[in-house]
């Protein structure tokens with residue numbers, strides 16, 4: 323919003339989103355509504371004035387969340403350890419529970435040179451109720467960090483990967499290549515507009531969520547690129563049935579691969595060879 327000169331819209335947009343979220347949460351008992359702060363993208367570890375500016379932004383946004391009735395504060399996608407700790411301190415001052423998740427880039431440490439696990443430990447010690455990782459990394463490359471964090475902290479651990487097939491060689495969705503693309507994006511990256519063929523299927527996300535849950539990682543979701551089916555798979559992987567569960571695939575009704583009584587036998591026979 324700052325880049326395009328629309329700062330004036332920040333407060334009305336934030337408050338409108340918070341009001342919608344509150345309404346949705348209130349529609350079903352047991353739902354929570356979170357206020358959110360995240361990477362400011364102006365934090366500078368060498369510039370105290372810039373840090374003060376970021377802190378005042380966080381204070382303002384946490385204030386809106388509290389006023390609109392948030393049950394908890396989420397701070398997410400921090401790639402600077404210092405910014406994550408500042409966000410936590412300000413979120414904690416609200417008195418609400420705080421989830422704080424980090425997003426390490428391909429260089430496998432925080433951008434101010436602090437270790438990822440060390441940052442998670444510092445956040446726990448500073449009072450975060452949930453620490454973990456979100457965004458940038460798909461299931462395969464978020465997991466090694468999560469396992470280490472789970473071993474080194476005793477608070478809840480959270481994880482929200484992006485649903486893309488990142489690899490050790492291409493650990494974030496900023497790095498992903500697509501060797502089968504016949505037309506490259508005009509900007510030279512698959513991120514963010516040519517990632518489509520690199521999406522995880524729903525079963526991959528479900529298997530990841532089950533593995534994470536079995537490791538004791540119990541704040542789970544899917545970040546940028548998630549489709550409703552991915553979120554549903556995460557919920558079902560931990561034993562929940564969602565309203566959308568009734569839309570899960572039912573191949574028994576498929577015209578050619580199904581087994582329903584109403585399907586003609588000769589078409590099902592095509593399915594055996596097609």
Ligand SMILES: [Zn+2]
Pocket residue numbers: 456457458484545546
């Ligand atoms: Zn994201």
